[in-house]
Amino acid sequence: MTQRLYYTDSYLQEFEAKVIDRAEDSRRIYLDRTAFYPTSGGQPFDTGELAGVQVMDVIDEGERVAHLLTAPLANDRVVGRVNWTRRFDHMQQHTGQHLLSAVVADHLGYQTIAVHFGKDSSTLDIDAASFTADQARQIEEHANDMITQNRPVEISFEEAELATGLRKAPARSGKIRIISIADLDRSACGGTHVRATGEVGVALIRKLERVRKGIRLEFLCGVRAVRRAAADYTLLSQLAADLSAAPEEIPRLIGTQRDELKRTAAMAKDLEGKLDLFKARELYTGATPETTGIRRVVVRHDEGSLNELRGVAQAFTSLPKTIFVGVVSSPPAVVLATSEDTGIDAAAMLKSLLTSVGGRGGGSTRLAQGIVPGRPQLDKAVESLGSTI
Numbered sequence: 001m002t003q004r005l006y007y008t009d010s011y012l013q014e015f016e017a018k019v020i021d022r023a024e025d026s027r028r029i030y031l032d033r034t035a036f037y038p039t040s041g042g043q044p045f046d047t048g049e050l051a052g053v054q055v056m057d058v059i060d061e062g063e064r065v066a067h068l069l070t071a072p073l074a075n076d077r078v079v080g081r082v083n084w085t086r087r088f089d090h091m092q093q094h095t096g097q098h099l100l101s102a103v104v105a106d107h108l109g110y111q112t113i114a115v116h117f118g119k120d121s122s123t124l125d126i127d128a129a130s131f132t133a134d135q136a137r138q139i140e141e142h143a144n145d146m147i148t149q150n151r152p153v154e155i156s157f158e159e160a161e162l163a164t165g166l167r168k169a170p171a172r173s174g175k176i177r178i179i180s181i182a183d184l185d186r187s188a189c190g191g192t193h194v195r196a197t198g199e200v201g202v203a204l205i206r207k208l209e210r211v212r213k214g215i216r217l218e219f220l221c222g223v224r225a226v227r228r229a230a231a232d233y234t235l236l237s238q239l240a241a242d243l244s245a246a247p248e249e250i251p252r253l254i255g256t257q258r259d260e261l262k263r264t265a266a267m268a269k270d271l272e273g274k275l276d277l278f279k280a281r282e283l284y285t286g287a288t289p290e291t292t293g294i295r296r297v298v299v300r301h302d303e304g305s306l307n308e309l310r311g312v313a314q315a316f317t318s319l320p321k322t323i324f325v326g327v328v329s330s331p332p333a334v335v336l337a338t339s340e341d342t343g344i345d346a347a348a349m350l351k352s353l354l355t356s357v358g359g360r361g362g363g364s365t366r367l368a369q370g371i372v373p374g375r376p377q378l379d380k381a382v383e384s385l386g387s388t389i
Contacts, residue, residue, distance in 0.1 A: 147203060276312045294342060304328055313326055329378065
């Protein structure tokens with residue numbers, strides 16, 4: 001059994017221990033005691049070193065804790081050193097999560113149903129049908145008020161059956177570890193935490209997202225929150241400089257530019273439609289009617305996409321008795337459009353021809369398109385279209 005030193009002292013950065021077992025060519029080490037936290041309860045593992053060898057993962061195996069190293073360890077006794085920067089960051093995030101969950105429960109009545117601590121940010125899922133940005137700001141404000149009050153955060157061990165006032169009923173029986181924030185929260189938890197809420201520094205809610213079981217809050221605490229806020233400010237300042245505007249004017253300016261872009265896009269679409277119709281009429285005039293009265297055109301592009309031909313195809317077949325075949329050589333593709341008075345089902349016709357040459361396609365009665373494996377198959381499909389319709 002491994003004695004877990006972090007259970008009683010999250011601030012322990014260095015410790016001595018005895019190697020009681022080893023595996024995987026002495027790269028998987030088991031100690032009689034450890035300050036290294038293994039991945040558990042959503043909190044990531046600690047890193048650091050054992051006798052100078054880097055610890056790259058820490059795994060909870062129930063009664064024992066496995067330390068995965070970057071190189072074999074020969075020592076029978078070791079000095080372990082925990083990466084304090086990483087550990088304290090996890091302590092800030094985890095205590096901040098308890099704080100946020102407690103405030104959400106107290107002020108809004110929503111319970112936390114899932115927690116995840118990520119490399120860059122953390123999340124907590126709450127059992128709410130909806131959650132507004134205003135509510136998020138209120139929760140953030142209340143949480144930071146608790147931080148500035150520097151309330152004590154204490155560790156205790158109690159029998160699960162006798163423990164009272166817990167925010168959530170414990171999942172197991174027997175003795176449990178409880179993290180208490182004075183006059184705010186009591187939660188069963190095996191993670192690492194700060195001694196007082198002031199050490200959380202600051203809590204920042206970054207994002208709200210609807211998930212299957214409720215609402216997900218993305219948050220950052222402590223140094224992470226400060227760095228993210230600084231990065232956001234740098235980005236905002238750069239945008240303000242690029243737009244020659246004050247930061248507070250950016251939303252209005254972007255809204256104005258968005259409206260202008262919409263108007264420009266609408267004008268461009270209208271002009272494209274007029275140009276397609278002009279090209280279609282030119283093709284129509286230049287096409288000699290067949291004995292059936294149908295005017296047929298084949299338009300070839302060496303490269304590009306069928307999107308460049310679709311508009312002309314639709315404009316051409318808006319005219320009476322028309323068939324349009326558009327061909328792109330690279331990548332090999334074809335579009336077929338037919339006017340309603342031809343009685344030809346474009347999708348059925350094209351799908352049949354493309355299938356026969358190893359291609360595939362689909363569409364509607366009036367307009368269909370597809371691709372083929374190569375140029376020979378493309379030429380054969382176009383030839384077949386010419387002889388079939």
